Amino acid sequence: MSRWAFVTGAGGDIGGAIADLLAVRGWSVICADIAHDRAEARAAAIRAAGGVAEAVYVDVTDEASVAAAARAALALGDVRALVNNAGRAFAPTMATTDYASWRRDMALNLDGAFLCIRAFQDHLLAGGGAIVNMGSVNGIGMYGNPAYSAAKAGLLHLTRCLAVEFGPHQVRVNAVAPGTVRTQAWNERLAVNPNVFDEVTAYYPLGRVATPAHVAAAVAFLLSEDAAHITGVVLPVDGGISAGIPQLSAAITQGH
Numbered sequence: 292m293s294r295w296a297f298v299t300g301a302g303g304d305i306g307g308a309i310a311d312l313l314a315v316r317g318w319s320v321i322c323a324d325i326a327h328d329r330a331e332a333r334a335a336a337i338r339a340a341g342g343v344a345e346a347v348y349v350d351v352t353d354e355a356s357v358a359a360a361a362r363a364a365l366a367l368g369d370v371r372a373l374v375n376n377a378g379r380a381f382a383p384t385m386a387t388t389d390y391a392s393w394r395r396d397m398a399l400n401l402d403g404a405f406l407c408i409r410a411f412q413d414h415l416l417a418g419g420g421a422i423v424n425m426g427s428v429n430g431i432g433m434y435g436n437p438a439y440s441a442a443k444a445g446l447l448h449l450t451r452c453l454a455v456e457f458g459p460h461q462v463r464v465n466a467v468a469p470g471t472v473r474t475q476a477w478n479e480r481l482a483v484n485p486n487v488f489d490e491v492t493a494y495y496p497l498g499r500v501a502t503p504a505h506v507a508a509a510v511a512f513l514l515s516e517d518a519a520h521i522t523g524v525v526l527p528v529d530g531g532i533s534a535g536i537p538q539l540s541a542a543i544t545q546g547h
């Protein structure tokens with residue numbers, strides 16, 4: 292019997308890459324997104340490539356919508372993997388964060404994962420499975436967007452809490468924490484500064500920013516049998532930036 296994976300934000304760049312790779316690895320994939328046309332397109336592309344995929348509409352910030360999406364997903368098949376990937380940053384600084392925008396960052400980046408986990412947890416706990424939450428280096432250190440960062444930090448800690456609570460039921464819960472990934476989420480910043488990727492790349496130990504495929508590979512690993520004994524971890528996919536910054540290290544050591 293096929294195993295299904297429910298991937299939120301699968302109409303986007305990282306979520307799409309995750310859906311593609313999971314399909315190649317033998318998962319049947321539910322592409323869930325608020326942008327239903329893009330989720331449909333992704334599912335159709337996976338089917339055209341020989342995989343199994345369906346699209347389901349979801350607004351992860353809406354409890355009723357998540358419940359309906361989970362019902363639709365479980366009617367399709369045996370969901371054994373949940374990837375809480377939908378997310379984006381809103382307010383860039385504390386000065387631009389009012390309570391409404393704080394709530395938007397929290398709702399999408401933390402509440403959304405909570406609602407999806409709640410919607411699937413009875414099914415997962417009854418038969419085992421794995422959850423991967425899409426964190427960010429913003430949940431570990433300060434890289435702008437304080438409300439988004441606080442939400443991602445909350446998501447990383449929820450990951451650890453649920454790994455402990457769900458472990459006895461053979462449900463593994465892990466997170467990935469990407470650094471900069473070249474996706475459409477950067478379009479507004481690119482419009483302001485066409486060199487933004489070159490500027491941020493200079494700080495990365497590996498001298499490049501990630502592609503969606505780099506992140507998808509980590510997610511697929513954490514869902515796979517190769518990660519059968521791994522739970523409660525946050526796996527940075529960040530070109531080394533959470534370890535340190537080369538220029539800062541050089542400035543401190545002054546060549547000695």
Ligand SMILES: NC(=O)c1ccc[n+]([C@@H]2O[C@H](COP(=O)([O-])OP(=O)(O)OC[C@H]3O[C@@H](n4cnc5c(N)ncnc54)[C@H](O)[C@@H]3O)[C@@H](O)[C@H]2O)c1
Pocket residue numbers: 299300301302303304305306323324325326329349350351352376377378379380399425426427428468469470471472473474475476477
């Ligand atoms: N791009 C980066 O540099 C970067 C870095 C670290 C973490 N991330 C995280 O990766 C994830 C994916 O980001 P991306 O760069 O692929 O962005 P993206 O904009 O390409 O994809 C995000 C997807 O989420 C969907 N979405 C938005 N609101 C939704 C909602 N309420 N319900 C359901 N779906 C919704 C969008 O329609 C879109 O398809 C996010 O959680 C983001 O925080 C991205």
